Amino acid sequence: MERTLIIIKPDAMERKLMGKIISIYEQEGFHISAIKILKPSAEIAKSHYYEHKNKSFFKALIDYITRGEVCVLIAEGVNAIELxxxxxxxxxxxxxxxxxxxxxxxxSKTENSVHSSDSLKSAEYEISIWFPEL
Ligand SMILES: Nc1ncnc2c1ncn2[C@@H]1O[C@H](COP(=O)(O)OP(=O)(O)OP(=O)(O)O)[C@@H](O)[C@H]1O
Ligand SMILES: [Mg+2]
Structure with a gap:
């Protein structure tokens, strides 16, 4: 079974779309094995998006992802990362x-509601930052 890290981003949380979005993953058959809601620190946001640190949109991205609560979850299933x-x-x-x-x-391209890991390596890295207790 493969695991992926999903973030429901502030623009979606602000519009009360959390439940609807989680339902979509559940309806597709994924098992949600961990979940939490938090307002990310700049530190955790920068660790998560470190690969973009030299991009022109990096500051806007960190300001956006830290401006309010996010819902972070682990979804498990066959081919979870790609699907x-x-x-x-x-x-x-x-x-x-x-x-x-x-x-x-x-x-918009920045306020795009959700994140998910793009490889096995990034999934394990992102799970370790957002769920260090696991
Ligand atoms: N050209 C851009 N202008 C503004 N914001 C951008 C741009 N490219 C990416 N972003 C923001 O940075 C995030 C990370 O970019 P990335 O290229 O990793 O896209 P992604 O893998 O589809 O998204 P994510 O990593 O959030 O799942 C995007 O989801 C978006 O919020
Ligand atoms: Mg990405």
């Missing part, structure tokens, strides 16, 4: 597949 990214859709909602979460709910 959850498909369910989330492309980064930019304009390019996201019609039924994907981002095409339905994202506001």
């Amino acid at each position: 959850v990214r498909k369910i989330n859709g492309a980064t930019d909602p304009v390019e996201a597949e019609p039924c994907s979460i981002r095409s339905r709910y994202a506001l």
Whole structure:
């Protein structure tokens, strides 16, 4: 069974979309094995997005992800990493597949409602930062 780390981002939390979004992953058959709600510190946000630290949008990204509560969860299932990214859709909602979460709910390329890990290595890294107790 594969594990992936999902974040429901502040724009979605602010619009009370948490339950709807979690239901989508459950309906697709994924098992939610851990979940928490927190307002991320700049430190944890920078660790999570370290690979983008030299990008022009990095400061805007950290300001956005730390501006309010997020819901962080671990989803487990066959091929979870690839399938959850498909369910989330492309980064930019304009390019996201019609039924994907981002095409339905994202506001912009930055405020795009959800995150999920993009490889086995990033999933294990992200789980270790957000769920150090596991
Ligand atoms: N060109 C951009 N302009 C503004 N924000 C961006 C841009 N590219 C990415 N972002 C923001 O940074 C996040 C991380 O970018 P990345 O390239 O890893 O996309 P992703 O893997 O689809 O998204 P995530 O890592 O959040 O799941 C995006 O989800 C988005 O919030
Ligand atoms: Mg990414």
